[in-house]
Amino acid sequence: MDVTLRVKRFDPEAAEPEPYWQDFTVNIEDNGTVLDALIKIREDIDGSFSLRCSCRSSICGSCAMRINGHAGLACKIQAPTAIVNGVITVEPAGNMPVVKDLVVDFDSFWDKIMEIEPYLKPEGPEPEAEYIASNESMLHLSGVTSCIMCGACVSDCTVMEVDPTFLGPAALAKAYRFTADPRDGDENGVSKDRLEELTKPSGMWDCTRCMECVTVCPKGVAPMDRIMALRDQAMAAGFTNTNGARHTEAFSESVEHSGWLDELRLVPKSVGITNLSALAGYAPIAIQALTHGKMPPIIHKKIEKAGNVRKLFDKIEGPKRH
């Protein structure tokens, strides 16, 4: 079958290096992949067309790129299913500098992976015998160890788009691979040092929970879910002195006590009620909200039967010491 691809190209050696679009029509097998079509362009039409690929079987992670606006492995997507309005749009992966055509520079990707120290760091005395991890714990890790480092999640991360310092979904998911490993950290398997480091700015709390990474990951790693698990681990390990942890706690408390969200009190509780400079920063917004009649109710009424919601909190979270 004939397929038309609209490819974003870039030649760094051009007189005026600017990205540009180019259409190619190639003939591939009816069940051919986007990668088959791209290879056909390189082999039959333009030998200077650059892309990375290797295994063609969704194992090596080389061919992650944006197809119709979203990251994915070109070798995993069948070309006929990707045709939108007659064409398949192909761009290099996002959030990484383009080297040439569909080839991007992965240096920042690897730097972030290295930043989380991707190896076991057991604390305490050296064990006298081999540490046998439970089957259960290893099965739990099998989801996150499926990561093939293709960079699809990084490509479409909405935070990295505005902040290149964010550790990002791949590195944070990789960090969880270690924090959730019973052999890492102290004798109880709690990776306190790691968790403390990851609660710093550009770490776990900077994720917006937009789910782009979960959607585009070709291996079901669900990086965002791992980031949420990291937050839970960090709070359980006592790292609660962050706006993120305070926000989660304040949110949870509000629902527990009234059944719904008390927005008025959520902001001061999140930034810290003693953090006067941060609170002052919100003053103009609060005044604006007040003058426009947008202020949430000052008296926050409980929902009907709010006591039943509280009972569910007690039953599921365990009784609290208020």
Add this chain to the structure above:
Amino acid sequence: MKYAFFPGCVSRGGCPELYPATKLICEKLEIELQEMPAASCTGAGVLQEKNELLGDTLNARTFAMAEALDLPILTICSTCQGVMSQANHRLKDPEYLAKVNGYLADEGLEYKGKANPKHLLWVLIEDIGLDKLLSLITRPLAGIRMAPFYGCYIVRPTDALEFEEHPERKDALEKIIETIGATVVDFEGKTRCCGFPILTINERNSMAMVSKHTLEAKDLGADAMITPCPLCHLNLDSFQPKAAAQAGRPIGLPILHMPQAIGLAMGLSPKEMGLQRHIVNTKPLLMKIGAEASS
């Protein structure tokens, strides 16, 4: 049609204009809304960070209440929609459902797994029909260039949101824009994050997201942006001046809740739609629509 109404927290809190605007257009559309005064917050994904089981149980409680009323659930918040859909997706596992029902038994509730929570956006297309909506349009927003902003929770994850069963959900907002007579401004940022979830955590990034999306739409000639999510609205409207200051560029792009845009096209007044509550000035837009005089 009658629905169990789940307005969410924000339409009664930080975006109080949304609730009455919804009520008014639903009246015109003959959508009857039955309140559920004992329904709790969905957890918005935040509570789920701490305890997913607890979040799912709270949502199952709401679903059970709607089942008791024998009504489908209608929400006007994308975040509520997403969180409810995700909970419902997990609750398809009979063992998990039984566990959750165990917690609900004390209150005499049982969730049978039949709830199908739907955002008003989907209700309009799937249950009411665009023809019916079109028949109620008396002031088409002709000449208005409108950028759809979905945000995250009503487009991801696609399995829980049943996009495969309902392919029309993918461009539902565009269909609404066309039905009310406006022109769609397609832009990359339409399904990106508005930045609201990290507002108190990393304000700089949150504001960068606001300016990125609003400026992209504005540069493509948008007169306004329309969103089905009140949380997106909070960030894109209330914080737009702050985002503009950070970006060093004026923005001034009015952000309309979906029901407001529909209401204006139905001939309802800007005041009825609560536009005076917006932070970004909507007057130039209303003049263009020809709705300014009735405000």
